Every structure is written in structure tokens, then in C-alpha cells.
Amino acid sequence: MATVTEKERGAQTHPDVRKYAEVNTDILQMLSRPGKWWWILLGMSIAGIGLLAFSWGNQIINGIGLSGLNSPVGWGAYITTFVFWVGIAHSGTLISAILFLFRARWRQSIYRAAEAMTVFAVMTAGLFPLIHLGRVWHAYWLFPYPNQRLLWPNFRSPLVWDVFAVSTYFTVSSLFFLLGLIPDIAAARDQTKKGTLRNRFYHLLSFGWRGTDRQWHHFAKAYLLLAALATPLVLSVHSVVSWDFAMAIVPGWHATIFAPYFVAGAIFSGVAMVITLMVPIRKVFGLEKYLTIRHFDAMAKLCLVTGLIVFYAYLTEFFMAWYSGEDPERRVFWNRLFGHYWWATWIMLTCNGLIPILLWFKRVRHSIPALFVITIFINIGMWFERYVIIVTSLSHEYMPFAWAVYRPSFTEMGIVIGTFGWFAFWFLLFIRLLPPVAISEIKEVLPPPMRPKPRSKEEVSS
Amino acid sequence: MSTAREGVLASYDYLDSTLDAIRELREKGFDEITAFAPFPEHHIEEALGYGTTPMAIFTLVGGLTGAATGFALTMFTSLDWPLVTGGKPILSMPAYVIIAFEMTILFGVLFTVIGVFWNMRVPDLKSDVVYDPEFSAGRFGIYVTAPGDRLSEARKILESSGPSRIEDDPEARAHG
Numbered sequence: 001m002a003t004v005t006e007k008e009r010g011a012q013t014h015p016d017v018r019k020y021a022e023v024n025t026d027i028l029q030m031l032s033r034p035g036k037w038w039w040i041l042l043g044m045s046i047a048g049i050g051l052l053a054f055s056w057g058n059q060i061i062n063g064i065g066l067s068g069l070n071s072p073v074g075w076g077a078y079i080t081t082f083v084f085w086v087g088i089a090h091s092g093t094l095i096s097a098i099l100f101l102f103r104a105r106w107r108q109s110i111y112r113a114a115e116a117m118t119v120f121a122v123m124t125a126g127l128f129p130l131i132h133l134g135r136v137w138h139a140y141w142l143f144p145y146p147n148q149r150l151l152w153p154n155f156r157s158p159l160v161w162d163v164f165a166v167s168t169y170f171t172v173s174s175l176f177f178l179l180g181l182i183p184d185i186a187a188a189r190d191q192t193k194k195g196t197l198r199n200r201f202y203h204l205l206s207f208g209w210r211g212t213d214r215q216w217h218h219f220a221k222a223y224l225l226l227a228a229l230a231t232p233l234v235l236s237v238h239s240v241v242s243w244d245f246a247m248a249i250v251p252g253w254h255a256t257i258f259a260p261y262f263v264a265g266a267i268f269s270g271v272a273m274v275i276t277l278m279v280p281i282r283k284v285f286g287l288e289k290y291l292t293i294r295h296f297d298a299m300a301k302l303c304l305v306t307g308l309i310v311f312y313a314y315l316t317e318f319f320m321a322w323y324s325g326e327d328p329e330r331r332v333f334w335n336r337l338f339g340h341y342w343w344a345t346w347i348m349l350t351c352n353g354l355i356p357i358l359l360w361f362k363r364v365r366h367s368i369p370a371l372f373v374i375t376i377f378i379n380i381g382m383w384f385e386r387y388v389i390i391v392t393s394l395s396h397e398y399m400p401f402a403w404a405v406y407r408p409s410f411t412e413m414g415i416v417i418g419t420f421g422w423f424a425f426w427f428l429l430f431i432r433l434l435p436p437v438a439i440s441e442i443k444e445v446l447p448p449p450m451r452p453k454p455r456s457k458e459e460v461s462s
Numbered sequence: 463m464s465t466a467r468e469g470v471l472a473s474y475d476y477l478d479s480t481l482d483a484i485r486e487l488r489e490k491g492f493d494e495i496t497a498f499a500p501f502p503e504h505h506i507e508e509a510l511g512y513g514t515t516p517m518a519i520f521t522l523v524g525g526l527t528g529a530a531t532g533f534a535l536t537m538f539t540s541l542d543w544p545l546v547t548g549g550k551p552i553l554s555m556p557a558y559v560i561i562a563f564e565m566t567i568l569f570g571v572l573f574t575v576i577g578v579f580w581n582m583r584v585p586d587l588k589s590d591v592v593y594d595p596e597f598s599a600g601r602f603g604i605y606v607t608a609p610g611d612r613l614s615e616a617r618k619i620l621e622s623s624g625p626s627r628i629e630d631d632p633e634a635r636a637h638g
Contacts, residue, residue, distance in 0.1 A: 161560045
């Protein structure tokens, strides 16, 4: 894929990896030893799914009244968490597609796990519109289908755009993920014993891949084309999500800055989540050779840049509220800082504005424990960002008599916490069943094996 | 013709040995070559004389189909039940661009995936193919078929580059 010359390959991304076969051994061992911690985490995630099933089931049986949603705050924790998970998803596509187009060679060892995170995060996000619907059995009304009454969705509504954007995003990111996996699944197939269940599973999923010149030739081109399609898609999806808000004339929402602001926020939170996930994986599976400090440093820089854009957007929002001279707009922003939800706003500003300042320092970027802690704060901050945007604006619209306070109910909290279990469940299965690091792509940035004779070099680089 | 063809598979530890063997085979007029590699190696493609792939055509056709579908869907459904909402025109094109954009990407990706599977000749789950499991780990490979009387010549070329393993395939079962 990435055309790297002989010389560039010398400048190593993975200085401690020498041989191609070593990559297979190191990565594929991850699929064979689950270890105690994996089972404990899996147990916790299944408990989370249980909580989700119980809370949601209860809400389906007894009605949406179990949530704290009411007039005027009709969107609360569910939509907050929907936006949170869609945002998390974005960095996976950024790392796998956009950095691929930019030929960033540090992406190789990270992107598979980041892409998996994307797919599972969209799967998690996709639950929330269904949960939020209340009467989930009518969910198919969201899609345009021919029906007896000749009714169609209103394509002028941003909520319908969102249905298209998120379902397209899920389809595209899954296909991109699965296509990239094929050569690595074939590698897993070749190293498992013939006839075992695992071997058959990999045999089927590898589609009979053999790594022939013809297959690689078309594969590489298709991968490039998919990356080129995924790049505008990822930018569009969170823009469309932001228009769910920005198209409405709610104070605090109706701003043209929303699309870039949301996209930057999505990448900010997503990269933070990738770091949060990669730190334990690296430790547990001993992947220090593949996930070097350089990789974490690069991700931390990405986090820092997007974090600065987000913070700039916060300041712009406050400035524009004041500069607009619009009374309701000014009140909403004043209310954000000093009103009923002041604590949420200050959590957001601290976690997303102040804490990332630490990332300016190289020592912090090179300290794995520090990054782990900082990125957890960023994730918390980004959840609160969406909470602040949604709840403070809705609770404080134009008419003072309609102002109200929203509190998430236990049902909502159970569902929100439960979806973390749902996400973790899929991610844990993924790191046990599919190669979590891109085996074939790491080989592209390793020096190719040459005959132990001096004459070969010039011939190959021709 | 194919009845008389026989094949031979050689695995190599080194990239330059593989390239030497491919070049020499092609010089001597052997065209039925399949090369195996653990990752997309451009030098092998160059040695085999590859041009461009037709993949982009699939993507283009898919994208255009998607755009047309997106506009057709939104416009047809709006005209099917013309209902003014929010004082906007029945055909609100700026809004429909978003749907058309998403459909462009969706169809472009679907066509690309179908196209790449078609071009790669997968799924191909037969188990009797000639293959060395080391190809996905670190080795390179060359599989060449030739009429029975020329096979020993091909085999000699493969052997001269020092393969780590060589395997005959008298029925020429495997093709790229």
C-alpha cells in the first residue's frame, strides 16, 4: 500500500522488530492466551449488558416516563451518550483512513484496534436513538420504505439525515474494517491447526485469501479507494450529528460553528479513547515493541491539536453569544457558567481545556501512566460537553415560564453505564478472536529480508 | 492445452531472490506466474509488469449510482406526497444534497467492495490449492505453470535463486 522506499524503511517505526515471522508470532499469541484479567473484564462487561437489558427492558414495558425526559428537556442523557459514542467512533476512521492518505507511518500498529473501536462505538451509539424512541417497535419508521399510506420521511429534517449518516457510517466502517482484516485472518488461519474450530472460523473469514500478486494488487487499490471515501464520510457524519442541534433555533445550538466544532471534538475524544484502550492492551499483551513511546507521543499530539480547536470553539461560542447582542443567547451562556448546571460546564472546561495543557510537555507525552489518566479525564469532559450543550440549552429556552431542570433518572443512568459494558464486550471478544494489530501492514514498514550478499541492494530499489 | 500444463511452487526467504527468479522466468518466456507475498510488495508487481487496476471504475460507477439514487429517492418521495413543512419548498435541494452525499459514499463503498472481491477471485474456499502457510508469515513464493516439456527449465530457474522449499504440482491445480 504505502510505497516506501528502501531508505525510508531504514528509519524504523518499530526498531525492535527484526523479522516478518516475528510479527505473526507476537500478534497471534494475543489470540491464544486470554489470561485472568480478560475473563474478569468480560464478566464485568456482561454485567454491564445485564444492567442495560434490565433498564431498557423496564423502560420498554413501563414507558419512557421512567426517564427524566419531559418538556422542555426532551433530549437528555440518551442523546448525550449517543453523540459521545458517535464521537468516539470518529478517531478510528481518522487513524485508519485519513492518516493512511497522509502516509503517517505510525498508524500501522494502532489502526486495527482503533477501527474496531469505531465499529463497536457506532454499534453502541446506534442503540440510543432506539432507546430514546420509547416505542422501539416503531423504529423502522425511520427508514424510507414503501407503505400503504404512501408516507415518506421528511428529508428536510436533520434527524432523517442522521439516520442516513449513521447507518452509512456503520456500513462503511464495518466493511473497511473487515476488508483490512482479510490478509491477517489468513495469517491466523495459517498458524492454527487444520480442522480445529478456530481454523475453520478463520478459513471462512479469510475468504480463501492466499496473498497472491493479483490479490494484493487489487486489494491495495481498493483499500486506497475506501480510505478516500471514508475520509469525507467521517467528516460529514459528525457534521450531520451537529446539525441535529444547529438546525434548530434553540439558543446555544443555532450556530454555524457547530459542524467543525463537533468534528474536532469527536476526534479529540476518540483519540483519547484510543489511548485509554491501548495502554492496558500494550501492557497485558506485551506489545511494547509495536506500540512504542513514539506512537503514544503522536497520538497525544493529535489530542492536543484537536483539544485546542475544541477549546477555541468554546471561547468563540461565548464570545459570539455576547457579541450577538441576542438576549436569550446571552442568558443561555451565562446560565451555562453560573446557572443550575455550572458544575457540568466547569467539568467540561477543566477536562477539555485545562488538563490537556499538560500535553504540551514532552515528559507528559512520554509517560504512559500520565497519558492514561489524562485521556480518561478527556473522555469524562467530552461526555459533559454534550450534556452541557443539550441540557443547558433546552432547559433555558426563550420563555421563562417554560424553564425547567432536568435530572437523569436511575433508568437513564443504568442504560448509559450499561452501554459501556456492551462496548467493552465486543471489544474484548475482538482482541481474542481477530488479529488486533495489522500484521501485514507492519511488515510494510519493516526492512525486507535480503540475501546475505552485498549485490542485492541496487537491484531491488530500481 | 491446460491438460498438458504442469506447475511448480517455490518459497523464498529473501525478497531479492524472489525478484531475480521472477525476472528470469519472464525473460525466458514463462508468463503463467503467480507470486505470493506477506504484504503488498511493489517490487514484485513491477517485476511482473503490472499496470493499473480497474478498481477505480467500480468506485466511480458506485458513487454516481449512489448520488442518482439519493436525489431520486428524496425528490420522488417529496413529490409523491407534497406537503409543505416549515415554509420550505417541496423540493429542498440543499437538504437533499446531504442524503445524496451519504448515498454516494455508501454505494461507492459497496461497489468497491464487490469489485475487489470480484477482481481478487475470492471467496475461494477450496482447500486443495498449492500454497505454503509461511507466505502469510514471512516468505515470498512463486508458482509457475508451463507445458510439461518446459517445466524442468522453469524449475531450474527457480532452483538457481535458492528457494527454501520447492514443490511440484503435476496437475497444475493452482492458478492466481
